[in-house]
Amino acid sequence: MKKSRSFVLLLMNVLPSHQLCLIGAAMLLFLSACNRPLVPFAAENGVDSIWADSAYQRAKKAEFYYNNNLKDSLFKQVAEDMAFDKEHQQWNWYYYSWMLLVNKCTFSGDVKRALEESNLMHSDATERNNAYGLALAKYAMALVYACQENYEEATIGFEEALRRYPKDCDPSVLFVIYYYYSSTLEEKHDMKSNEEVLTLWKATLDKTFQESDKYDDTKALWLYQYYKALFGFHFSQQDLAQATDDLDSMQYYVEHSGNTVFGVAYVTSSRSKLALASKDYATAIAYNNKEYAESKKLGPTIYMKAVERRAEILEAMGMYREALKLRNEFDRLKDSLNQADSQHELNEMAKRYELDELRTQQEKEKDALKQRQMNFIKAFAAILFFIMLVVSIIRHRSRLRLAQEHQKLTDAYKQLTIANEKAEESSKMKTMFIKQMSHEIRTPLNILSGFTQVLTSTDVELDEETRAEVNERITKNTARITELVNKMLELSDANSTSVIEKNDTITVEQIIISAVESVGMSSYKMIDFRTEIAPEANNKTLLTNYDQSVRALSLILANARKFLQKPTGEANGQSIGKIRLKAGLQADNLIAFAVEDSGIGVPPSEAEHIFEEFVQLDSYYEGMGIGLTVARSIARRLGGDITLDTTFTGGARFIMTLPLS
Structure with a gap:
């Protein structure tokens, strides 16, 4: 190394x-x-x-x-x-x-x-x-x-x-720590502790390298270092026999770790040192000669140690003149090494400065090149981005147009479907209306026809009481047919959007009284009927159409009465429910007429459906399904409206609003 x-x-x-x-x-x-x-x-x-x-x-x-x-x-x-x-x-x-x-x-x-x-x-x-x-x-x-x-x-x-x-980390640094620890204890002259450390070191070496053959060369290196430390320990104890064994082990592991030049040089130097301590000067000189020759190849530092070792041997042999020359040689080499090292450092600094200048220039050129490349890349990226943006906008607009066209087709299809459904429903309802009208008209006509035959027959004689009853029945059914014709006319008028003329000034109470009399609510003894007018609405007047406003309210009352009665009529003389007609002042300068009944009620989902033509939620009740349609049409053309209060429970509540004067 x-x-x-x-x-x-x-x-x-x-x-x-x-x-x-x-x-x-x-x-x-x-x-x-x-x-x-x-x-x-x-x-x-x-x-x-x-x-x-x-x-x-x-x-x-x-x-x-x-x-x-x-x-x-x-x-x-x-x-x-x-x-x-x-x-x-x-x-x-x-x-x-x-x-x-x-x-x-x-x-x-x-x-x-x-x-x-x-x-x-x-x-x-x-x-x-x-x-x-x-x-x-x-x-x-x-x-x-x-x-x-x-x-x-x-x-x-x-x-x-x-x-x-940690046990699972690379052991190289661990063995270095052992070496420093042992060397420190040796300098401290703590031989007992040093011996314990060397023992632990050897145990760690054996434990580390016993499991795998791939560490054989590494094992030899570290065992060499271990025996080098052990040699120092025994040598300082003057246990030269044990130191000799340690030195033999050192040489063995140096050879098995590749005969590194420094390892061989250290073994040779140690044998010379051991021979000197044993006062075997001839052997010491022999190993020193070998050390002397090898050290010249390893540089001045190792060579200086060989010179110093030879001076020590010569001094031990009493050859002080030769030893002094070697001491002077040692000092000269040391000074020369100092000067060479200083010059080397200066040369290194100069080279580094020149190299740094060259690197700085190269870095500048590289930076300039990178900047040009980056500018080109940025320009290319900008152009590419612009092209992609234009293409994206075009595609987005195309997708929007396609989506709009698709939406239009979808909406048209939905409208067509709804129109078809309404047409079918209207057709069905008209058919049902015709059937209902046929039934409604045929029944009183049959009655009138029958009584007419009785009255015109010469073979039949009627007493006064029977004649009076027949006259009443004829009058009632005639009125019924008239009512049907009027409703048909009203239905025709209900589809009109023309505004009804409002030339009548009338109070809230007058509208209520007229509507109640029109329906004949007082004749229905089995119905608990009451009217209530709030104080703030009692003296209010409306500029409206008297007949039409009364007609709209009458239709609502008639609807409440119809669905309060049982389909079989007022049986057993028992009360069939209650109706309340209430009037009050509403926001936005409106009068609200609320008709509440305790009848079968209306599901909230049907709140708007029931105002359509010919709609009847329960076929057991008489009627043609046009009363509420006509009533709402009148109210709206008078500036108000009729709605179903879906929050009301226990029956139904219809609210008609009309504007004040």
Whole structure:
């Protein structure tokens, strides 16, 4: 794995040498883990897996910037990634990207921002109750404390991070936390706690990688890191035998993880270190020679460590002059690396400035091109919209015309249907009227014919009483025929729209008295009949036609009387009901004559039908069905009207209105 010189140099400048051992080695571990493919997090509930894949690809891009110490690009990428992850609810990747930003601030020496970001991350994860986010926040915060040599707080943070780390998340970051935790305890010289952490780490490794073979290469990498930490633990305890076993295990797993150059170099360096501690100087020099040769391929930083190791061996052997030369070489290399890194940073800044200028110009050209394209698209869209609008208007108007024509045809068909129905009904009613008229006229004619034959017969002699009765019957039936003829004439006149002349000034009481006498209501002893005139209407006069107004009211009274009587007549001398004639003042300067009866009543649905010609709701009652038609025609031609009060119960109530003078 390639490691940036500027990044390592930055650590050397901002951290003490012993702290550099802790953080530098651990950072190398973290970068190694980042360069290996991560197992993507499982798609969160209800979220399409395509967003999880996209978030994973974005995180890999951020890792590239992180590994190559491209800080500005990293911060920009992380901001974009976090916005994307938040929009699509990829919270695990959201906190992973945030962790990269915090760690970069930590290793860049920006401790203030690192603490601020880690605290914000912790608050955000707490609000969302996200265990992975809380674990990474605690880990990032602990790392800041470790860099500041605040090992007590760092230990608490690492322990909390391990406790909160979800079991179903990628284990790479979990193993990094174990490494930092172990390294921090080693710096703290808390060997007991470090031993416990190493034990837990090994148990977690075994549990993680025992279920699937696809993690074999990854398992080798992390076991190498584990034994590297275990080697440091035993070496610091001066348990050189156990440290030797750890080193053998390290080499075994380096070989099975691909013999990475850094892994091989670290094993060689550790064998030289172990031989030096065992005072086996020949072996130490032999491994250092190999380390010395390999380190030149890995860059000045690793080479400097090899030079420093050789100086330590020579000093242990008492070869102080040669050791001093190597110490001077180490300082020269360090200064040279500082200068090279500074120049590299300046070159990078210049290149970035030129690149930014070029990108700015390209962006301007792209924006101008996009603007032209957008203007063309807008113009084309406007033309297309106008054409569609015109076509839509034409089609809409065509549909309206078709709808209107269809509606006209429908209305004409409905009117024709109604007219046919009315014609059929009129034909039926006229037929019934003719039959009724035939019956109404034939009955009194038969009576007149019979009595005429009796009176003209020479063989028949009548006493005075019988003769008087015959005369009465003849007179009554003659009047009946006359009444029928008058009704026919009235019906003919009822269809006229001419206004009746109103030359008579008459009181309300006079109209009522005349109508009652015309109907002969006093002769119907079995009917409870009364008239009532409201005080406000008692002295009112009407400018109307006396005969016609009386006739209209008489027809209503006659209708009430007819439907109050039983079809069989006034049997058994019992009361057959009541009729009330009431007069009162109505709004709009009208007099209302209300005729109420306790008869069979009229259904509300027939309120208008009964005023049509020849309509009879009950065929058991005598009549031709023209009385109400004539009465309404008269009232309307006098300026009033006749209606049925559908709210009245217990019979029927007809209201005739006439205007005052």
